[in-house]
Every structure is written in structure tokens, then in C-alpha cells.
Amino acid sequence: MASSVAGNRSLLRRMNSLALLLELRRGPRTISHLTEATGLSRTTAEAVLGDLVQLGWAATAAPEERSGRPVMGRPAVSYRFAGEAGRLLSADIGAHHIHTVVADLQGTVLSSHTLAVSEQDPAADRLRSTRSAMTAALKEADTRAEDLWAVAIGSPGVITDGGVRHFGGEGMPGWIGLDLAAAFAEDFDCPVLVEGDCALGTVAEHRLGAARGARDVVYILCGNRTGAGIIANGDLYRGHRGGTGIIGELPQLRWRELELETYSGRPPATGRPTRHEMFTAARQGDAEALKAVSAFAEALSVGIAAMILAIDPELVVLGGGSSNSADLFVDLVRDNLHRLCPLMPAVAVSTLGGDAVALGGIQIAWSHVDAALARAVEQGLAFPPATPEFVRDRG
Template identity: 30%
Template sequence: MGGMNGQQETSIGVDMGGTSIKFAVVRGEKIIAKGEPVQTKECGSPDAVIAAVGERLRALREQYPDVRAVGMGLPGFVNHAAGVVDSLTNVPGWYDVPIRRILEEESGLPAAVENDANCMALAEWKLGAGRGMQDIVCLTLGTGVGAGIIAQGQLLRGHLGAAGELGQVGIDYRGRIGHYGNRGAVEDYIGNGELALEAQMRYATELGVHKPIDELTPIHLEDAAKGGCPVALGIWDDAARKLSACLLACHYILNPQAFIIGGGIAKAGKLLFDSLRGYLKAQIYPAHYEKLQILPAQFGGEAGIIGAALLALEDLAATR
């Protein structure tokens, strides 16, 4: 059984991505077991997905009877207070799903639900790079831009649970039209796919070389840049410039102590971080820039699942 201290208690974290749903049993700060993932496309309808999730939860609970609660992160608009998925960005058919109630019925455990990037931010804040801070912005840069914000020692949810949608922040008011009709969303400029397309175009026009898109992933572009390739160096610098515009909006609105950055694009490491620091330094009041940290995320792909498990225990403690 769990001890008096919430850190020692056991819970299940569930992390839903675009293609699969992952499960883990988390005790203290560690993943002690993983469940078999659910492949969402194989299931088809939301109902079939939920049935498969319920099955996994019951199996894990049987194996780990000291599990106290279950938390789930989902990729889209999740209203934590209501326990409802409003809509998911890249998963069709999920509208107004009372997911918390369903999880509770399926598992027999108290449940909590959140946006997946908010779960990631919780993990980095409670156990990772943002430990002990009160004001942080956590980003994950990959296919899209996900983020979660801690403001004044609380996860920032906003009026409808939709705060922290950093990927939608505009960097050009006359720019291309994005997912919600919004102009110049940063996500439309610096996702993996955008970087690859931009690199392909530059290789063709600047060096007269045709490169297939699948040889232009962040890892390829990182290697090329490290080898001194001017196109790849230009791509990273340009990505840093555009990302900095989004972070500057966060800085001037939120005044955080740190930006914590993870995900595939962040793996470019020193390349991206050095450029980013340069653009931020040039555009922030010096005394404020001095006290701003730009840090790599500590957790990798497991931040979401750990954060969901933490959230489950937090919410449980709050209702006791």
C-alpha cells in the first residue's frame, strides 16, 4: 500500500499519442512496469479504443493492487476540471467525451485527465529540469509544438483548460493560415515536416542538390550542420529565430524563470540552443535576460506518462 507521502504512492499513467496509447505503473518518481500499448488505428472507433484502454487498466491493477489512481494525457483540448475531452487535434471522432468518468468506470480507480503537454510540464516541474521553480514554460518540439505552463506555482489551465497552446502562437500577423484560421502559427513554420521541406528547397536552390524528404529529418539536419553544411546551419538558425519569436511572446506575457525544451527538434542540442539564446538575448531587457534560463528537458518520451501518473495522485490528494 502507498505510504503517507504522496511521492511513495503508486498510480497508473496513460499517454495517448497520435498512433498509440502507452501505459505505465509509476511509484515515487520511477516507472516500475509498462503495459502493452494500444494501437489506436487498429481499434478504430473511440469506443473500441476506450474498451482496450479499460482492459489494460484492469490488468495492471490486478498485477499492482497498490495502485491508487489513474491519470491520462490526451493530445488536444482537455477540460481537466470537467474531466472531458473537448476535441483531439489529430484523432478524429473524439468530441465531448466524458473521459474521466469512463476511465473511473472502466478501472474502478479515481481518474484525472489532462492535455498531454500539460502532463509533460508537470513531470519536468515536479521531478525534472524545472524542479523548485514557480514559473516555467515547457515545450516539446516535434511533429508539432506542444507546451505546458507553470505560473506562480500552478499548472496554468485558463478558462476552458486550453492554456499553453504555444504551437498556435502567431509570429507573423500576415502569415499563412493555420489550424484554427489563425495567421502565422509558429507550429506551421518549425515542425519536423516544415524543416524538411524548407531544407529540400534550399538544397535545390542554393546547392543544386535534390534530397529526398526522408533524408531531411532533424537528425539528418543536425549531422549535416555539425559537418558545416551551410544549408543545414541556415535551417537551424532560421528555426531558432522563429521559435524565439514565440518564446518572446511568452516572456513578455508570462515572465517565466525558465524555458524547458524537449522533443525531436530539441535533440539538435547546442546548435539550436545557442542560436535561440542569441535571439532571446538580443530581444529582452538585459537584467531580465540574465535571470532567464533556457534548459533542455530532463525526461524524454516518458515525461507525459510520468506527469499523468503524478496528476492522478495530486488530484487524489486534493479530494481527500
């Protein structure tokens, strides 16, 4: 009986620790704010905060961290989440680029590195390029691979169980069937998570960007290839095999046209301009380029309309590399969608642009850490210290 009571008290203490930690992740808090937010007594909150500070999860905050400006006099002591206790790594592996990001546990980006690669690079070369970009980002962030708590990998195609199940575009030889989780597991002691690039862009935009606060969202990743992701009732919807949003496989929806001659990221045999050249010329008022942008918007709108009619979202976000030039075509897309869709959602341009996939990787890496922490609270004997061991043991 005594051991049962002690166990319940231990679990309650761990749950209180987690409640305070979650509140600190929202920003620096004083004891008074914490007691009000959690319902804990001041004595309990002070004791739990002492534990969190000792374990490395929390630290005292400077007055300006709490208010955003210097504070005169003697302000109440506030505490903050010690995001610097750990590191997360994310890699966006594309057909034409590798983009890596290192962030702390708060999601603050500490470094990034981008490499240009060829669409025709074999898989082994693309993996080597990814490792080079990872090493460069880690070096810039003064972080060792063994210090990482989790690694996230974003890839084009349908991702199932850490591997590339399907890839609908041309190029990237040897990519289909590649087990990316296994390929990078030997490089890191921490969990390696793999997700589709559209899904990661969707997560980032929902948590950090233009879709914050929205419950039902369609995210369009429009770069050299075009795909989509879905937020349904506030959560990422992956589908049965992770294949949500690959509607470009249906030729009638015209997204494949966005990858062909007029809009491709490489000069076609016909000598037509690349998409970047098209946008640049349109911005300068070139009549032919403006016609091409109109045709681009029309083709893009057909697939978006199909997503709207199937999902009924409150918001569509135009993201990916092409979103940097969305001022040239977003109004055209809205006009087309008004014509095609009887129930019209809001249409917004991504605030994250080409960084969305890598930032989404940081988000799912932290979600993995968060889930491991929740399991440790439920199953462990004590609240874990702020070291990566509990993530590795339970990841």
C-alpha cells in the first residue's frame, strides 16, 4: 500500500513537472504566472521549478527576455525553457538542392547550409551531398552529431516506414525503394525520422507560418515539382500510406504541365525560358512572359480546385520556391478558383517559402522528443534530465 501511494506521488510530481515545462515553452514566466496557468500552489511550483532547473530543462530569465525591453527596478524573477539544452537537425533533400538546418529545442535556427545538386545524381551521390550539408550545418552551429536529440529527413515522393515508396517525377535515379531511415541511422545515435517534403512543408506552415491557427488547410508545395499536404481538424493528414496530395499523378489535373517545357527549372530543348526566367521577365513587364504566368496560374489552379472540392478547407497556402514570386500569380489563382469552386476558401502566400520543408523537419523532430518525454513521465521513475538519452532509449 505504501509503495502504491509513493508511486502515485512520484507520478504526480512528474506530471506537475511536465505541466510547468509546457508552460515555460510558451515563454518566460514568473512563479505567479505559472501558478495561475497550472493551478499549482506556489510552494509546489517553486519545488518543481527547482527540479527543472537542476535537471537542465529551465533557467532563470533576464528581465528583458520576459518583457522584450530592459526593466527598471527589481522585477519578479522569471524562468524560461532552456532550449539550448539540446539540438535538432533537419535535412530537405530535393531534386536540385540539399537544405539542412540545425535548431535548438525551442526551434530557434542556429545554422543552415544549402548545396546545389543535379536531378540526375545517383542516389549514392545525393546521400553523400546530404551528409556534407549536414556536416557543414553542424560545424557552423558548433554541434557534434552525438549531441543531437533527433534528426528529420524530408524527401520528395511517398514515404512509408522511412523509405521512398513512390516518386512520380523524372530524375533522382535510384531513389524509389531507398530506405532513408536506415541510410542515415548509422550516422547518428539518435532517432532518424523520415517524412515527405509536402507533409513537412504543411506542418511548418501550420505551426509557424501563414496557416497558424487554422484547422483545415491545403498547402501547395510549388517548386520544380508540385504537390500538396493537408491539415484536417488541426492535424497533419497523411493517408493510409503517406500518399496524401499526389494528385499531380492525374494528368487531367494539369500539375504535370508545371514540370514541362514552359515551367521547368531547366532550359528545355525548345529554348523556352525557365520558370525563374519567366517570373523575372514578367516582373519587368514582358508581354509574353505575362501570358506564360497566366497559363502557369491556370494550370496550378486546376489541381488546387480539385483539392478544395475534396477537402473543403478554410485556407489554401501557396508555398515552395515559386511562392517567392507569388505576387505575380496569386490574384490570378484566386480568380480561377472563384470560377471553379462554389465554396471558396481564403488563399494565402507562404511566409516560409523554400525553408518550409526543413523547418517542418525541426517541428516533427521536436514532436518526437515531446512524445518521448511524455512516455518518460508516464512510465519512468523520475523526470528525466535534459539529455538525449531518454529520447534514444524510448525513441
